[in-house]
Amino acid sequence: MRSxxxxxxxxxxxxxxxxxxxxxxxxxxxxxxxDRGFTLAIITNSLEIKNVPISKIKEIVRETVDEELFALSxxxxxxxxxxxxxxxxxxxxxxxxxxxxxIGILKNINKNELKRKIxxxxxxxxxxxxxxxxxLISGGxxxxxxxxxxxxxxxxxxxxxxxDIEKIWHGIDPPxxxxxxxxxxxxxIPEIDLKNTFNPMMLANPLEDKDFINLNYNKFxxxxxxxxxxxxxxxxxxxxxxxxxTGDDISLSFPEIKSLEKDMVILDGELLVGRNYIPMNFNSxxxxxxxxxVSLKHIDDFxxxxxxxxxxxxxxxxxxxxxxxxxxxxLENWYYKNKNEFFDLSKIINFNSWxxxxxxxxxxxxxxxxEGLMIKRKSSPYISGRPKGHWYKWKxxxxxxxxxxxxxxxxxxxxxxxxxxFTFGLWDGNQLSPIGKAYxxxxxxxxxxxxxxVRNNTIKKFGPVREVEKxxxxxxxxxxxxxxxxxxxxxxLRFPRIKRLREDKPxxxxxxxxxxxxxxx
Amino acid sequence: MKWINENLYISPINTYIxxxxxxxxxxxxxxxxxxxxxxxxxxxxxxxxxxxxxxxxGENCAQNFQELTLNxxxxxxxxxxxxxxxxxxxxxxxxxxEYKGERINFTGDYKTKKDKTCENFEPVKCHTLVTEAxxxxxxxxxxxxxxxxxxxxxxxxxxSKRPHLVGVYALGKAxxxxxxxRQQRYDKEIFIHGALxxxxxxxxxxxxxxxxxxxxxxxxxxEYQGEIILAPPSAIKNVWSRKFEDPIICQASGWMSIKQRAxxxxxxxxxxxxxxxxxxxLTHYIKLTGAENVYVTHGREEAIVHWCKMNQINGLALSLxxxxxxxxx
Numbered sequence: 001m002r003s004x005x006x007x008x009x010x011x012x013x014x015x016x017x018x019x020x021x022x023x024x025x026x027x028x029x030x031x032x033x034x035d036r037g038f039t040l041a042i043i044t045n046s047l048e049i050k051n052v053p054i055s056k057i058k059e060i061v062r063e064t065v066d067e068e069l070f071a072l073s074x075x076x077x078x079x080x081x082x083x084x085x086x087x088x089x090x091x092x093x094x095x096x097x098x099x100x101x102x103i104g105i106l107k108n109i110n111k112n113e114l115k116r117k118i119x120x121x122x123x124x125x126x127x128x129x130x131x132x133x134x135x136l137i138s139g140g141x142x143x144x145x146x147x148x149x150x151x152x153x154x155x156x157x158x159x160x161x162x163x164d165i166e167k168i169w170h171g172i173d174p175p176x177x178x179x180x181x182x183x184x185x186x187x188x189i190p191e192i193d194l195k196n197t198f199n200p201m202m203l204a205n206p207l208e209d210k211d212f213i214n215l216n217y218n219k220f221x222x223x224x225x226x227x228x229x230x231x232x233x234x235x236x237x238x239x240x241x242x243x244x245x246t247g248d249d250i251s252l253s254f255p256e257i258k259s260l261e262k263d264m265v266i267l268d269g270e271l272l273v274g275r276n277y278i279p280m281n282f283n284s285x286x287x288x289x290x291x292x293x294v295s296l297k298h299i300d301d302f303x304x305x306x307x308x309x310x311x312x313x314x315x316x317x318x319x320x321x322x323x324x325x326x327x328x329x330x331l332e333n334w335y336y337k338n339k340n341e342f343f344d345l346s347k348i349i350n351f352n353s354w355x356x357x358x359x360x361x362x363x364x365x366x367x368x369x370x371e372g373l374m375i376k377r378k379s380s381p382y383i384s385g386r387p388k389g390h391w392y393k394w395k396x397x398x399x400x401x402x403x404x405x406x407x408x409x410x411x412x413x414x415x416x417x418x419x420x421x422f423t424f425g426l427w428d429g430n431q432l433s434p435i436g437k438a439y440x441x442x443x444x445x446x447x448x449x450x451x452x453x454v455r456n457n458t459i460k461k462f463g464p465v466r467e468v469e470k471x472x473x474x475x476x477x478x479x480x481x482x483x484x485x486x487x488x489x490x491x492x493l494r495f496p497r498i499k500r501l502r503e504d505k506p507x508x509x510x511x512x513x514x515x516x517x518x519x520x521x
Numbered sequence: 522m523k524w525i526n527e528n529l530y531i532s533p534i535n536t537y538i539x540x541x542x543x544x545x546x547x548x549x550x551x552x553x554x555x556x557x558x559x560x561x562x563x564x565x566x567x568x569x570x571x572x573x574x575x576x577x578x579g580e581n582c583a584q585n586f587q588e589l590t591l592n593x594x595x596x597x598x599x600x601x602x603x604x605x606x607x608x609x610x611x612x613x614x615x616x617x618x619e620y621k622g623e624r625i626n627f628t629g630d631y632k633t634k635k636d637k638t639c640e641n642f643e644p645v646k647c648h649t650l651v652t653e654a655x656x657x658x659x660x661x662x663x664x665x666x667x668x669x670x671x672x673x674x675x676x677x678x679x680x681s682k683r684p685h686l687v688g689v690y691a692l693g694k695a696x697x698x699x700x701x702x703r704q705q706r707y708d709k710e711i712f713i714h715g716a717l718x719x720x721x722x723x724x725x726x727x728x729x730x731x732x733x734x735x736x737x738x739x740x741x742x743x744e745y746q747g748e749i750i751l752a753p754p755s756a757i758k759n760v761w762s763r764k765f766e767d768p769i770i771c772q773a774s775g776w777m778s779i780k781q782r783a784x785x786x787x788x789x790x791x792x793x794x795x796x797x798x799x800x801x802x803l804t805h806y807i808k809l810t811g812a813e814n815v816y817v818t819h820g821r822e823e824a825i826v827h828w829c830k831m832n833q834i835n836g837l838a839l840s841l842x843x844x845x846x847x848x849x850x
Contacts, residue, residue, distance in 0.1 A: 012780055013789050065659070066831065072824045073660045079781055086660035086778060131780070144784075415785075 001096035001125065003031065004039055005132035012143040020145060024153035028180075034100045037175025040154070042099075042136060044147035047174050049106045052114065054138045057084065060119055065089065075464045078410050081138065084122075085131035092123035096133070100175065106137065142412075148385070158183025166384045170247050171197035195236045195264060198247040199312055199320075200384035202268075204374060204391035211392065212354050219378055221324070222349040222357055225371040225393055226307050227282050228272035229289070233257075233306065236264040242271070253291055254304045257342045265334060268310035268382075270346065273302040277344040281368040282494065283482040307346040308335060309374075312382060320382040327382065349373070365396055367480065372396045398477040400499060401426070401516060404507050405472040406434055407465050408454040419454040419466065420447055422498065424474055425489070428513045432470055433489045435513070441477065441497025449501060473502040473510060481520040489513055491521065524620050527839045529627065529651065529818070531618055534597045536565075538616055538627050548602065550629025551613035552577065552692055565589055567604060569612025569727060573692065576719050591640065607631035608642030609796050610693030611724060617645055625649040626810065632795065633802045634666070638693070638700045638729050650812035651839075654820030655797040656775050663775060663799040669792045670701045676769060676790055677747060684745040684765045688754035688772035688788070691717050693796050695751050696724045698773050699731045701794070702749070712737045712745065714752035714761070739764045758786070775799070804828055 007027050014020050024043075028036050041047035061070060061084055070087060077083040096102065109117060122130055135141050151169065155162040160183060171192025172179050181187030231250070234241040238260055242251045254271070272279040273288055284302050291298070311331040312320055319327055328348075335345050351357040361373050372395035380390040403424035411420030425434040442450065453472055460467040477499040484492035491513075525531050529538040536546040543560035550556055550566075552573030557566075559582035564571065568588045575582065589595050591614065594603045599621070604614035609630040616627040626647035633642045656663075677685060689695040695717045702711065710733040713721060718736055725731055737750055745765055756762065757770060772788045775795025783791040798806065803825060807815055814835045817825050822838035829836025 009780070012784055013791070015784075015787055015789070066827075068827050069659050069824055072821070072827070073658045076658055076821065077660055077779055077781070082780055083660060086662070089659075 001099060001102055001129045001132060003027075004035070004042075004099040005126075005129040007039065008043075008132055008135070008141060008143050009128050011145050015144075017149065020149060021153045021156055024145075024150060025157045028153070028157045028183075033177050033180060034175035035098055037177060037180060038100045038103050040150060040176060041174035043141065043143075043145055043150050045140070046147075047103070048139055049103065049137055051109060052106055052118065052137045054080070056114060057118065057134060057137060060115055060122070061087075064119075071463070075410065078412050078415075081131050081134035084134055085125075085127050088122050088127075088130055090119075090123040092120060094124040096121060096124055096129055102133075102136070154179075154183060158185075163384065164189065166200050168192050170199065194266075194313065194316065195234060195239075196241065197234075198232055198243040198249075199266065200247070201230065201232060201245055202310075202382050202384055202391060203386040204393040205386060205388060207375065207392040207394040215354075217351070217354050217357070220375050221378060222351060222360075222373050222375050223309070223346050224349070224365075224369070225374045225395070226270040226272060226279060226346065227369055227371045228270040228279065228285055228307075231269055231271045231306065232312075233267045233269065234265075235259045235261045235267070237262055253288060253294060255294060256299050257304055257306065259338060259340065259342070261338050263315050264313065265311065265315075266313035267306075267308055267331075267334075268312060269306040269308040269343075271304060271306050273304050275303060277305060277307070279307075279369045281482070282480070305342050305344060307344050309346050310382060323379045323381060324376055325378050361394065361396070367396075370396065371479075396479075398479060398499075399481075399520060400475055400477045401520075402473050402502055402505060402510050403435065403476050404432060404470050404510050405450075405453070405468060405474055406432060406470060407467050408450070409464050409466070411439065415447070418447060419451045422450065422474070424476060426513045426516055427510055428489070433513050435487075435489045435491055435516070436476065436478070436493040436496045438476060438496045438498045441499055442501070446498070446501055449503075450498075471507060473505040473507060474498050475500040475502050481516075483521055491517060524623075525618070525625060525651075527816075529839075531600060531620075533620060534600045536597075539629065547583075548616055549574070550607065550616060550627065551610055553610070553630065553690075556629065559583070563587065565595070565602070567591065567612045567614055570614075572723060573612060573720070576723055577692075592643075605643045605645050606640035608633060608636055608639060611639045611696070611727060611729070613639060615643075615645060617647065623648050625651065626812075627651045628653055628806075630655065630797055631806075632798045633806060634663075636697060636700075636796075637704065638696045638724065644806065644809050647810050647812050649814040649816065650807060650810050651816045651818060652803065652807065652825070653797065654803060654817045654822050654825045656795065656799050657803055657817070657821035657825040659800045659824070661775065661778060661799045662801060663778070663795050664793050666701060666794045667705065669773075669794050670698075670705055672790065673702075673749070673771060673792060674705060674707060676771075677749070680769060681747045682767075683747070684768045685747075685749050685790070686757050686762055686765060686768045686770055687749060687751050687792070688757045688770070688774070688786075689717075689751050690774075690796075691753050692720050694773055694794070696721060696729065696731060697796065698751060698792075698794065699734060700729070703730060703732050707749075708732060709748070710735050712748055712750040714750070714756050716753050716756065717751060754786070807834065808832070 010023050011020055014023060065087055073087050074083045125133055151165045152162055154165055168190050172190050178187060178190040182189050230245045232243045240259055242254055244250050273285045274280045288302050308331060311327050314330060351360060375392040377390050403426055405422055406425045407423040408419040409421040411418050421439040423434050423437050425432040454466055454468055457469040458466045459469055476496050478493040478496040480494045482492050483490055524533055536548060537544045538548045539550055539556040540547050545562045547561040548565045549570055552570050557574050559578040561583045563585045564583040565587045571586045589604050591604050591606055594601050601619040603617045607613040607615045607629050609632055615629060618625050624647040626645045630653050631642060635641055689698055699711055713734050713736060715736055721734055769789050770787060771790040771792055773792040773794040775797055776782045777791030778793045815829050817838050826836035826838050
């Protein structure tokens, strides 16, 4: 665990991207298999240790450290792994096993010995190892290394193309010994099973006003950005697999989607719920997400279908190098041949100038169905990741409301010890009713102002939550509002963020909850 | 607390300890800005603290200065005042006040660890202890300071071309880091930001060995390759630090034990070296004094008060305002 813990500590404290890549390269160079592969899996979130629940760790800590002192410490430090690593009072001699062995032990640990073993590991570990061990168990390192960055380091380490690594990434498994063989030029590029492997998607960049000036509208097509979830669909011999944007297999949540197609095809589209290809709102789709078991009633109430955007493979032929127009033709051919109730084409919007498209965006958008527009370059191949200059998303304008700051909680990760998680509300008669929470949207300077306000204006504390004087108005931006039975206010905001601080605005000018509902619901 | 109140006011002699606003009579525990303010009429302090105040605020920052030597008792009316070393920085003291047989000890800021740049801490028995609690949470257990300094020296070996910029508080921490480096036999010159110069010179005047130090005077970017440069944390965060080529940003502070804190301040090499007592020092000392009452002036008072309760000691948080965590500046 020593070299693994030192690696992630170093990565956390290194802010330059290039230096992080160098640190990782060094590690891959100096660490043998299978340790380096397991480390890679942890950094890229490809390996989860499920049988040590974090609640057990908390239990062990509670039995060892005074509960109140732990709670105060956790509130101050803001990170569970760090708090435990710093507060742990016991010491034992010995060395922790190396990372690959540790993962093996944790994966096979049985319930009876779990507490005793973890207790002993925590005591043997030094403070950084303890921190790393808990991060390993709880998952999600939060050390500022994306899996993209890890792959960039792999490419540099093996002098290979990043895109080649992306293409095979979802078809290989920890500890990636065949990958490292190829990177070290002692083996061929790993072969992957196309029929079961997610291919990283092509993503869009937000459209900025200055882009318009430089773009020739002739070279682009537009379509609606449907408000569902982006999926990749692999059909082979009537079998169908559905992957989310991050590569999670979500086929089981949508068992009704079928195709009789025998030939292998990989499609890109938006999964929605609705009838006759008319989408219901996102709230309805949410009823279908993250369910392990799907009832017939759910399928009846919220039937799923897919609006097709693109095609990546047909009959084992990789189409990704072809330009959008060629792919669109192939997609349309496939669609007309295999028409069924689950697949619809995402239609292309005709426009003859940017001005024209601007008007379409303004006048024809359907709030419940569209997130905005997609603008795609006709000559672009399908490139995984978020390449610049190919696809643009032009979201609809956010809605805003001025609300009053009510509660705050300390943040985690890089915002630990700042009050950065805010609950805000609107008037309901002469009382305030909370309508949502936001923890981003503000810049560092605004965060400092908010943090200071919370510290100087706390009127009550409920554990980690601080109630503040109701004097601070903030402008909240959000994508949409849904009615909600779970929230007392009866509304739930989608994607709320703090757009501006309105220290100038008196709280008496903040609107009533009923006015808000009238306007937005 | 009949004859003192929550503002650290000793009523029988109309005197405040470390007052945050100008008063008639002030006892100053040490020269850090959140304890020593200019503008009092009469100041009682150690010779070193008085000198530090004069260096920082000018000769006339108080109307009258009165020195009190360590371990000597001064009787003012019915109150006896004695200074004991606090081990925090040069000149720092705990203030023992005795009145009608009751002993109240004000720790000021303190640490019990040995430090070659100031008098070592001396424990004092008392009935009531008025203590700081800057690091009053059990997550704060400062590691051995020599090992921390070795981290810096190892990094210098590893990255021999990169200047090492170390963020340090100008008074106390800067000189302690230099002293610790000398104890590790680091005998090259050490470079300092201009803001540290006067105080470093003063430490030398007081016969504290710092070896050779020089003010930075940057002409060529390549000049400070592989050197140690000490500067206030604020300078490291602003444009001043951009004059150096590819520096490693270090910071010496007790807060550095929290990785996320280090990351927030973009510190690449955190050095956990503190001039304050950590959790174990704070709680051991509370026990050692035999105090029945413990008042916590500033810091993480809730945890110390809770610990007192667990140990059948009366604890009370004073939550003095205006006390910054000076290492945080």
